[in-house]
Amino acid sequence: MSSATARRLELLNKRYDGAEPLDVLRGMIKEEFPSKVAMVSSFGTASAALLHMIAQVDINAPVVFLDTGKLFGETKRYRDDLIKLLGLTGVQSVTPDAAALAERDPRGVLWSQNPDACCALRKTEPLERALIPYDAWFTGRKAFQAVTRASLPLFEAEVGRIKINPIIHWTKADIEAYFVEHDLPRHPLEADGYLSIGCMPCTSRVEPGEDARAGRWRGSNKVECGIHLPVGQLPARAEP
16 A cells, blocks of 8 residues: 555545545545545445435446346346436446456356356456546445454555445444335345345355355355455456
């Protein structure tokens, strides 16, 4: 991390310490990174809250949706419903590179052989391309989701840009209250026990008492897809 980035992180964390998520979003979009910050949304179980706030600040704000080619149909329909409901005009669906898919996952089963390599191909690399125009991006991560996210800060440094976690300190109750207050629709799979929803082959229901992300890559040591891992921890590309 450069000294300039470190200084900016320090200033941002001080300036927005204790700020409400809506104020963080407004400050980033209107003042700190005008036209240079994007929301990356999975349109998952809690996504409607942040997307609702984004719509209050700027319905034209860029929102990146990673369409991996392995998503639940319910997620894509939920995305379309929320876009229409909230009036969002800046949502862009980003897909994996067709040539890379043909070379590295020609049969579409890489997820079962090497899930890290599949995530790199279908999520990490497309996101890297999509974020090239931006200096910062918003995530929807929450500290309560898993022990790996329990101590995340509001602002983080990433290679070439800053990552912002506006609702990192929200509890499950905070999200529930926001959904009720604003009468937001639920992801259709949530009622069936899917509390953190990614690609269909690698997502299962969560049992009572488990972390919200326990249903992701169940039975393996994998806990993140890769888009939130430091560069040195990213998986290597798999050979076809």
